[in-house]
Amino acid sequence: MKVTLISRSGKEFIKGGLELNDSATVADLQEAIYRRTKKYYPSRQRLTLPLQPGSKEKPTVLHYKKSVKDYCNGNSENLTVMFKDLGPQVSYRTLFFFEYLGPLIIYPIFYYLPVYQYFGYKGERAIHPVQTYALYCWCFHYFKRIMETFFVHRFSHTTSPLSNVFRNCAYYWTFGAYIAYYVNHPLYTPVSDLQMKIGFGFGLVCQLSNFYCHILLRNLRSPTGNGGYQIPRGFLFNIVTCANYTTEIYQWLGFNIATQTVAGYVFLVVAALIMTNWALAKHRRLKRLFDGKEGRPKYPRRWVITTPIRVEMNGKRPLGPLDSAAYLKDVVREVNSHLD
């Protein structure tokens, strides 16, 4: 069978197209493209079925496991496929390793080395116990993350765009330096002994809970990472959809209770907002997939990430601050559609 490849502009991407066996899979097609172009390796390719001009629908993405014939509409001899270059890709393990390695190296530099001399602070620096415990806590957290990346996580997507490495590293490394600067500062004011113990104790419990959440999530996926979506169950997943994010947020809250820096709380707020967005998306996706119809299980009533944020539990009535904003936005969108 013949496969014609076109770019998004409509031009033919590979002159004369590609000839494939009738039994060829999408993975075979991707390999054939790679052999012809020498540049676009399979993870760099996004193959979709072309849409009608002006169509608002989402294009059908060709799944690498499926047969190419499955996408032919009756006419099994010819298929037109739209090709998009996703740009240079890196494995998720590489991405996570480098983004977590930064804070793991940067933080101890502020603790051990005389960096504050360059900021105009001369003389000896008295190190408070809380600063030492904060170092252990911080390093344990990022070491744990790196270990989980290599030995626990199973990834549904094998690669990520190279640009994400720079973006994510900028985020983690900058915040790492920002927090380390204040926690290890010569003029740092420590909290009370009790507050420190509560903070680090709570943080440690949350770190261990987070690890257990990751183990539970790992068991939902097959070793190849292609288990598809399943309803997470057990432990905190019976209460919240994204217990892994909940424990992550509370772990940073514990760290901030113990260290009490504005920088730490800024990081907590930013991280919580990012994770809340991810959690809302996952919650909606699971509710849509597990709708209780056609033999599919119904997704149980659960909080999304932390108890005040709940989505569409009681019909259309908004519950919680995020839902109120979303509800208001829906009303305005409806008004705008009437104007159009």
Add this chain to the structure above:
Amino acid sequence: MAGFLSVLRRIYLTLYNWTVFFGWFQVLYLALKTLKESGHEHVYDAVEKPLQLAQTAAVLEILHGLVGLVRSPITATLPQISSRLYVTWGILWSFPETRTHILVSSLVISWSITEIIRYSFFGTKEALGSAPSWLLWLRYSTFLLLYPSGITSEVGLIYIAMPYIKESEKYCIRMPNKWNFSFDYYYAAILTLGIYVPGSPHMYTYMLGQRKKALSKSKRE
């Protein structure tokens, strides 16, 4: 219900746009009048109150974008309004030493002409449903000259204010304190200048894209 809300939305946006338009018109009128009669040293004193009111009213635009009252993306609105508020309050209002500089005049004139055109365009669009083609052309063409002059004035004024920022230690927070936080307004100003470097071309190319889209759309119609 939706019909009533859409009417309410249009009335509100019409009132908002024309109110701010008159604010900026007043700024331009006072600036040109003072420039002619007393010279550039007195421009700021003449326009201070209406400038602060008109510029601060733009905060509502961020809110409009957030709740979906207007379609403009917050990613484009937020940096522009933030930088202008920073210059209005964080530089001109906070450091009187900068107020007599010639750049204040170029800044105020660039801003006010841009805003008079912009708010009258949106005001007309909300009130009548569409704006005349000449106003559309002005809305998407005057920035070609006024953006560079406005941005140059903004950057220039921040740079001029820097010695005074360093000397006064205004808005600085020093450690030790309970929340283990420090803030140096001088370094914040350097950071702001650093953001202008990639930010200005980005905003300019964004506007060029908007211009191309808007003018080609009007040609088709």
